[in-house]
Amino acid sequence: MILDFVSGVDRIRLEGSYALPDFAAVRAAMTQSGADVVLDLGNGEILVLRNTQVDGFRAADFQLPIDPAHPGMHRTFSEDFNGFSASASGSGTVWKTSLGVIRQDRTLANNKEAGYYTDSSVGSDPFSLADGVLDITASPGSNPLNLPYNSGVITTATSFAQRYGYFEARLDLPAGKGFWPAFWLLPASGAWPPEIDIMEALGQDPTTAYASLHSGTSGNSTIPVKALYDLSTGFHTYGLDWKADTIAWFIDGIEVARAATPADMNQPMYMVLNLAVGGTGSWAGATDPSMPTEHLLIDYVRAWQYGDGIVTGPGDVVNCGGTYTLKADGVSDLYDFTKAKAALIMDASGLSTSGTHTVWGSPLGSTVRGGPGNVNFSGGISDDSFSFGSGVSRAQGGAGNDTFVLTKGCIAPNDQIIDFHVDLGDGGEHDLLQLVGFSAAARLDFVVMSGGAQAYRIVDGDYVSPNLLIQVANGSARLGSLDIQFG
Numbered sequence: 328m329i330l331d332f333v334s335g336v337d338r339i340r341l342e343g344s345y346a347l348p349d350f351a352a353v354r355a356a357m358t359q360s361g362a363d364v365v366l367d368l369g370n371g372e373i374l375v376l377r378n379t380q381v382d383g384f385r386a387a388d389f390q391l392p393i394d395p396a397h398p399g400m401h402r403t404f405s406e407d408f409n410g411f412s413a414s415a416s417g418s419g420t421v422w423k424t425s426l427g428v429i430r431q432d433r434t435l436a437n438n439k440e441a442g443y444y445t446d447s448s449v450g451s452d453p454f455s456l457a458d459g460v461l462d463i464t465a466s467p468g469s470n471p472l473n474l475p476y477n478s479g480v481i482t483t484a485t486s487f488a489q490r491y492g493y494f495e496a497r498l499d500l501p502a503g504k505g506f507w508p509a510f511w512l513l514p515a516s517g518a519w520p521p522e523i524d525i526m527e528a529l530g531q532d533p534t535t536a537y538a539s540l541h542s543g544t545s546g547n548s549t550i551p552v553k554a555l556y557d558l559s560t561g562f563h564t565y566g567l568d569w570k571a572d573t574i575a576w577f578i579d580g581i582e583v584a585r586a587a588t589p590a591d592m593n594q595p596m597y598m599v600l601n602l603a604v605g606g607t608g609s610w611a612g613a614t615d616p617s618m619p620t621e622h623l624l625i626d627y628v629r630a631w632q633y634g635d636g637i638v639t640g641p642g643d644v645v646n647c648g649g650t651y652t653l654k655a656d657g658v659s660d661l662y663d664f665t666k667a668k669a670a671l672i673m674d675a676s677g678l679s680t681s682g683t684h685t686v687w688g689s690p691l692g693s694t695v696r697g698g699p700g701n702v703n704f705s706g707g708i709s710d711d712s713f714s715f716g717s718g719v720s721r722a723q724g725g726a727g728n729d730t731f732v733l734t735k736g737c738i739a740p741n742d743q744i745i746d747f748h749v750d751l752g753d754g755g756e757h758d759l760l761q762l763v764g765f766s767a768a769a770r771l772d773f774v775v776m777s778g779g780a781q782a783y784r785i786v787d788g789d790y791v792s793p794n795l796l797i798q799v800a801n802g803s804a805r806l807g808s809l810d811i812q813f814g
Contacts (some may be wrong), residue, residue, distance in 0.1 A: 328375040333763050334383050336696070336714050336732050340390040345369060349405050350386035357381045385694060385712065386670060403669065404487050404598075404630035408461045415448050417485030424454075426599075428484045428517040434472060435603070441505070441613065442478040442604030443470035453479035453602075459626065463602045465506060466620040476614070480601035481625075486691075488515035488597040488668035490646050492632040494525060495566040495577075496600060501621035502559035505614030506530035507603035508623045510565055512596040515648065515668050521592045524549075525576065526565040529611050530621065533559035538576040542589035550584040552576070562626055595648045595668060600625060638662070638673040647671065648689075658682030664689040665707065671695070675702050676716060688725070715742055724748075724758055733785070733795070735764035740793040743780070746800040750809035756801070761812045769813055773805055781805060 417423030605611030648667035659682035676698030697716030769787035
């Protein structure tokens, strides 16, 4: 039992054989029991978190167990197709059903493909679900580009990307001339090259898979992998272990190819799975009219990352999809995660006390813990959590329902929240001021208006905090009981 867990401040580390590979599994194992949350750890074990709410927990509150199938790694992406969250733009969905990061391309003309990557938004849906398996069907049909076939593609261009790690999909491949399934990685920046092909196959030769690299610095290379069995007669796993120095390919857990990592393959990349249809002159060749329709079946898609994915300094930034800039004064710096494809977890408590550290958060949410150094934080469009440290901090949550955490004894003069959304009771966006380490008798007192901001202080017996400046973003109301949580 944990009596005083504070989301955004504390972390729960799960070690051992718990079958909780990602936050989705943790959330599914949680139930609300009165004022408490009960986490079912399996095998008769439970963890009770007193005075908490299920909806109050975030992925950053948990450090999950290392996956025993991939020692030293943590699962960062998992799709088992119990549902299918997808759209042509990828906005707000797991999967994007068109090509490109911002663009919505529907074919790869340079490959001489004869297929149009369609979805329900353009009239023909190639996707279906059955028993936790996604079926991408390629078949003759009409489309806006007047190509002879319709087929499907899914990408994580707008939802997930990472640099290095292990990527795996369990697939049942099609047979038949001209059908061309692939599982590959592309840069989250939208640039090309580079490209890593985890698996390509040609329907007319289902005993061979192809592993390829396309590099702007090292050129192109393709490694044919002859299998000992027909890859179109059942499910097989296709994996890639991508490190800074080497890339290794796997089929059914067995390494089948290895190459040095090209110099330009050091950036976050997203996953693509598609069933291409070859046209005349293409690598796959044109289809056989006697076999006009085929299927790519996808059981799951997963990714793992080395380490725990927490940013503690400049060396962690690129791996988490950000950029780092040291400013002209030689001590202040910028951590920019505005183009990251994963939520940010950052512990700034070990950063220098010289200068000011500016952090621009991830659009998928950020959990940032301050420290003795000065930190300026700007959140993104998702829910964020910022914990003030003993240094002076200026926090802007941005859109979403954000949480600002202040701990007794760690409130600095001139700490600021510059866009607090008070709860107006209308179901709209609202933020939370979480006050940690105070007694039940503590209170938040309004002091004075100061330059357009409301000045508050926390009084707890003999303790009186320095003034905290809060700019209310949605009106002029003062913070009320719905905006404050003592813990």
